[in-house]
Amino acid sequence: MSTYAEIAVEDLTETEAAAELARLATEIAHHDQLYYAKDAPEISDAQYDELRKRNNAIEAHFSELIRDDSPSRRVGVAPSSGFAKVTHAVPMLSLENAFDEQDVRDFFAGIRNFFRRPEDVARVAADAIEVMAEPKIDGLSAALRYEHGRLVLGATRGDGVTGEDVTANIRTLRNVPKTLAGKGWPDVIEVRGEIYMEREGFFAVNAEREAAGEPVFANPRNVAAGSLRQLDPAITARRPLKFFAYHWGETSAPFARTHGEALEHLSGWGFTVNPRSRLCHGVDEVLAAYREIGADRADLPYDIDGVVYKVNDIGLQRRLGFVSRAPRWALAHKFPAQQAQTVIEKIDIQVGRMGTLTPVAFLAPITVGGVVVQRATLHNEDEIARKDIREGDTVVIQRAGDVIPQVVSVVLDKRPSNSVPYQFPEECPVCHSLAVREPGMAARRCTGGLICAAQAVERLKHFVSRDCFDIEGMGAKHIAAFWEDGLIQRPGDIFRLKAEQIAGREGWGELSAANLIRAIVQRRRISLDRFVNALGIPQVGQATARLLARHYRSLDHWRREMEQPDNEAAHASLLDVHGIGDDMAADIVGFFAEAHNRELLDDLVHEVEVLDYESPNRLGPGGAAASPLAGKTIVFTGGLETMSRSEAKARAEALGANVASSVSAKTNFVVVGADAGSKATKAASLGVTMLDEGQWLRLAGLGEDAAESTASGAPPGAG
Ligand code: IVH
Numbered sequence: 001m002s003t004y005a006e007i008a009v010e011d012l013t014e015t016e017a018a019a020e021l022a023r024l025a026t027e028i029a030h031h032d033q034l035y036y037a038k039d040a041p042e043i044s045d046a047q048y049d050e051l052r053k054r055n056n057a058i059e060a061h062f063s064e065l066i067r068d069d070s071p072s073r074r075v076g077v078a079p080s081s082g083f084a085k086v087t088h089a090v091p092m093l094s095l096e097n098a099f100d101e102q103d104v105r106d107f108f109a110g111i112r113n114f115f116r117r118p119e120d121v122a123r124v125a126a127d128a129i130e131v132m133a134e135p136k137i138d139g140l141s142a143a144l145r146y147e148h149g150r151l152v153l154g155a156t157r158g159d160g161v162t163g164e165d166v167t168a169n170i171r172t173l174r175n176v177p178k179t180l181a182g183k184g185w186p187d188v189i190e191v192r193g194e195i196y197m198e199r200e201g202f203f204a205v206n207a208e209r210e211a212a213g214e215p216v217f218a219n220p221r222n223v224a225a226g227s228l229r230q231l232d233p234a235i236t237a238r239r240p241l242k243f244f245a246y247h248w249g250e251t252s253a254p255f256a257r258t259h260g261e262a263l264e265h266l267s268g269w270g271f272t273v274n275p276r277s278r279l280c281h282g283v284d285e286v287l288a289a290y291r292e293i294g295a296d297r298a299d300l301p302y303d304i305d306g307v308v309y310k311v312n313d314i315g316l317q318r319r320l321g322f323v324s325r326a327p328r329w330a331l332a333h334k335f336p337a338q339q340a341q342t343v344i345e346k347i348d349i350q351v352g353r354m355g356t357l358t359p360v361a362f363l364a365p366i367t368v369g370g371v372v373v374q375r376a377t378l379h380n381e382d383e384i385a386r387k388d389i390r391e392g393d394t395v396v397i398q399r400a401g402d403v404i405p406q407v408v409s410v411v412l413d414k415r416p417s418n419s420v421p422y423q424f425p426e427e428c429p430v431c432h433s434l435a436v437r438e439p440g441m442a443a444r445r446c447t448g449g450l451i452c453a454a455q456a457v458e459r460l461k462h463f464v465s466r467d468c469f470d471i472e473g474m475g476a477k478h479i480a481a482f483w484e485d486g487l488i489q490r491p492g493d494i495f496r497l498k499a500e501q502i503a504g505r506e507g508w509g510e511l512s513a514a515n516l517i518r519a520i521v522q523r524r525r526i527s528l529d530r531f532v533n534a535l536g537i538p539q540v541g542q543a544t545a546r547l548l549a550r551h552y553r554s555l556d557h558w559r560r561e562m563e564q565p566d567n568e569a570a571h572a573s574l575l576d577v578h579g580i581g582d583d584m585a586a587d588i589v590g591f592f593a594e595a596h597n598r599e600l601l602d603d604l605v606h607e608v609e610v611l612d613y614e615s616p617n618r619l620g621p622g623g624a625a626a627s628p629l630a631g632k633t634i635v636f637t638g639g640l641e642t643m644s645r646s647e648a649k650a651r652a653e654a655l656g657a658n659v660a661s662s663v664s665a666k667t668n669f670v671v672v673g674a675d676a677g678s679k680a681t682k683a684a685s686l687g688v689t690m691l692d693e694g695q696w697l698r699l700a701g702l703g704e705d706a707a708e709s710t711a712s713g714a715p716p717g718a719g
Helices: 014-037 045-061 101-114 199-211 220-228 233-238 259-268 282-295 314-320 381-387 453-464 476-484 510-522 528-534 542-552 555-562 567-575 582-593 595-607 645-654 678-686 693-699 704-712
Strands: 085-087 130-137 140-147 150-156 162-164 188-197 241-251 278-281 304-311 330-334 338-351 357-368 371-377 394-399 406-410 525-527 609-611 633-637 658-660 669-672 689-691
Touching (some): 014 045, 101 330, 101 645, 140 241, 259 314, 357 381, 371 394, 453 476, 525 528, 528 542, 555 567, 633 678
Parallel strands (some): 525 609
Antiparallel strands (some): 150 162
16 A cells, blocks of 8 residues: 555645545555455455545546546446347437526426427426436446346446446346346347335345445445345345346337337336336426425335436437437436534635636535545635624535535524635736626626636636547646646647656656657547537537537538628527527637637647547437438528428437538538528529428338338237
8 A cells, every 4th residue: 555545635745636636546446356356355345435436536636647447427337248248239218407496497398499390399398298207227328138028138327338248247237137027128228227225125135244244335325336236146046136127129120109008018028127217297296296205205125315316208209319328318316415413614716718706615525425524615706795604603404316515504603703704806807807797797706818827728628628639647736837838829739749848847757758649649639529628718618619519520521601791600600509599609719710729729639630530320219320311411491381400400409410510511401491581592502402391200200101110110910
């Protein structure tokens, strides 16, 4: 063990923190291996938790040091060598989370806005849309594949794309059918659901382990995960695991029209489905279901952490499709965060890369829901004033999922008598320029711009961060030092650094300097989306960068569109990107309008090669590799009667098309709606294939003759 293990997280230097993270990654991996693969842990769960907590605490302080192999980045445990890998035919997705009622209402509003066909509008109205609400089981998901009614494969979720073959272990679960009962099941069906352990079983397992002098498990979820991944199925068989079916992956034929109907079939075929699942009409009924399930939470024999909502109609589900890793038709409404009380020791102001002053509360460390919390965001000065939060106050804090802890309220009874209201600074704590609030804005911003060290360093930190250029070894402190000494002023300078300039500086040797240069060289080729994200344009994060990359395909094309002499034209081009609104477009156009930003780009493209966007070939369900739209460029012009722009674009993109805003010789299809203008004329002059609405619907698999195969999904032999 290295000597740094004894140093408190706040006292670690960056070098020490990096060494600690390396040690913890190795140690935790070692104990995972002992625990999960060999079932022979050497340390108690509490000691193990301490390791993970320390890892998380260091990462919270030194986010730029988070390793690729960090224990916190692993979903569950890395596949152990004992199991064969399984690639899921249909990826196992996760769910979008909702933390409050407004998130749920937004979800429903999003669905209403998606559908414009007259026959859909009434069905998706706020008080009418059919949604199933079901408990969100706190276990681990698994996929069970049946061929001709026989269980042939059981797999863990893994990272969603690749899991582990745990068939022998799954076979030991008493409530998993080995052969399907009833009739009407498709020849191939992959039933998905949650493997979990009831609290009673969990206590029994722990009692046994305690009696045998073995370390006990922390919660039912851990013991379920550990049990499923036993190399010896006999051990799994002794652990009382259960399975709830709630979804499915690949099927040789559709088997239900609605989620509720699917659950009925699954139940008829021998699966346990959750008896608390229920059909709701509209958002208010859904919220009532949430409250009821929440009220009974403690009485259920197993742990749940929220309620999952699923649009009931499978035809609508298919049309809604997916956004990145989660379906648009489902939502996980989490139960409220766990709360705790602690003292605010100090309020500090951090300056972001756009100059925003963010107040942060430094707390007396406290454990909330199993994680040590030392900092909480205070959002902005209004928030502090509204809640009258002061240094020295005892406050209620809460964590919701992975979100940064928040201060809920002040415990006034515990306020010290000498307490004074917090004065928000009116100047930047770093460069001392005036910090101003523009009318209508919540944030106070430093006006220092390019002279503010904090902003410059934050922008560079963002540039090299994991989702951008991902330059390993270039931590915040180094960037600050390089910036102060004038070694790096703008991003392009990073690529002109020489090992000789770095070696010999404080904290650097020949080897570490050479390593840094190597890490930089490795990043000279970069994907378009990372490049766009790295620019740090206000409001443009990873998701928007991806939208832009997918839409414009190459940096040259994007720049041409953005740097047109007419800002209006650039703005209009952006509005054609599905997911980009007026505000964001204005920020992007504003970025390009600044001469120094264009110079920065010119400088940067001398140093790096930005790769053109390549369409991912992994399509979610509903997408088809054989789609006539795959890889094609399509333009919509004029209004469509049967669907909104959003739905048309989502559909085209789900089928692998690139949706463009303007017609060119590269355009494959132009869909001409009502009142189409110049784009249609241009398409005609270029000889681009033009489609009317009916032709588009058929091409998209939504036309009259396509309805049977795509929209309804009549159950084979059902009824
Ligand atoms: S549906 C595409 N339903 O929650 C939809 N998931 O946070 C797939 N989970 O990975 C998931 N209860 O492990 C669904 N009733 C339920 C669930 C549920 C628990 C888990 C599941 C998933 C995770 C997402």
